[in-house]
Amino acid sequence: MKAVIIGAGSGFGSRLSVDILSREPLQDSTIALCDIDAKKLDTVQRYVQKVIDGNNLPAKLIASTDRKRVLRNADFVVIAVSIGGPAYYDHPYEAEMGIPRKYGIQQTVGDTVGAGGVFRALRTGPELLAMAKDIERLAPNAIILNYTNPMAILTWLLNARTEIPAVGLCHSVQGTTKFLSKCIGVPYEEVGYWVAGINHMAWVLEFAHKGKDAYPRVWAAMKKRDIFKQQPVRFEIMKEFGYFVTESSRHMSEYVPWYQHDPKLMRQFVMDSNGRKEKREKRLAEMGLRAEQADSIALHRSHEYASGIMEAVTTGTPMKFNGSVMNRGIISNLLEGCCVEVPCLTDRQGVHPCAVGALPPQCAALCRANIAVQELTVKAILERDREAAYHAVLVDPSVGAVLSLKKARKMFDEMWTSEGALLDYYKTRTRKLA
Secondary structure, X not given: OEEEEEOOOOHHHHHHHHHHHOOHHHOOOEEEEEOOOHHHHHHHHHHHHHHHHHOOOOOEEEEEOOHHHOOOOOOEEEEOOOOOOOOOOOOOHHHHHHHHHHOOOOOOOOOOOHHHHHHHHHHHHHHHHHXXXXXXXXXXXXXXXXXXXXXXXXXXXXXXXXXOOEEEOOOHHHHHHHHHHHHOOOOHHHEEEEEEEEOXXXXXXXXXXXXEEOHHHHHHHHOOHHHHOOOHHHHHHHHHHOOEEOOOHHHHOOOOOOOOXXXXXXXXXXXXXXXXXXXXXXXXXXXXXXXXXXXXXXXXXXOOOHHHHHHHHHHOOOEEEEEEEEOOOOEOOOOOOOEEEEEEEEEOOEEEEOOOEOOOHHHHHHHHHHHHHHHHHHHHHHHOOHHHHHHHHHOOHHHHOOOOHHHHHHXXXXXXXXXXXXXXXXXXXXXXXX
């Protein structure tokens, strides 16, 4: 098995490599690390080699700043990149957060929808399309595992332009169900769940403990102040819409129109984004394992899905996970052909999304508002269409809650200018692509 990790200089490079090495059927694999930052790549490469050597594993490790040198005959290609600058600090991220803030839009994360999410997709999408072309040519039998945000937009884009299977992977389902198990005071290994929707807005449709419905216990736990205040937006949404959602309160507040416009609510729900750079730098550094730590060669496995999918496809032993895939009749009351996050089974034949049927209509309505942004952003990238990008920003729930059409256009133009050469791809307008 050969796995290529593009963006290996991020925390995902070391984390996913250790996950692969922790699985006995994959311990003779080739891991290929790729990153345009040679210094970060070298750090990760030295660490992963230390893990291989320290555990006497037969795995082979290669690395390059040129993806074309490592992609050939890959079975899996993980994409975990940030195009244009650091993922959550400095330029262009700070402009994508700061310019909307000037206009009264208080984004708290800005990586999925909203004005920030749209512009992140606009600068990232063209490079992912270039990666997809290289993968098609050099690794035509590969599966793409995308960790890059905005997840739904980019996974949709990849599936629109390549025959290579592309699945989006996130950890919000795992994190959310672990949180709920703690709320009701039971071991995570004893709970079961059925979760579906779109990335960062999937709904816990069923939650069980030892096969028995545990949702009544979640509702009871919500009444406890110390639990409610941990996720106030998500519990408020559950009170009004009937189901718990998979993204954090800080994040969820961006996907609906009821929070970001009101500074009092922002303070009440502790959703400010000030002073985040230092925290984000520290968290991103800690995502990976540090080579200088004596005990860091231990094969501790994370809750990320990637290595489990690799093992299931390699060995044929099925695995269940939640992934972002194209909606081909999977969720009947969401747009056909959009990107949905649903339970999936994977085995030697690949990834098999599970049919969900209809979401509760009130939950589907919230998803559809975000899908509208995603659809227009995908159109903007595929057709190099600046006006479609503006429309994507315009129909976003948080933008519509705050800005007039005139102010929205002004904000959009200012953001476009701030991106500079990162949006050169859009200077040449193309006809609609098939």
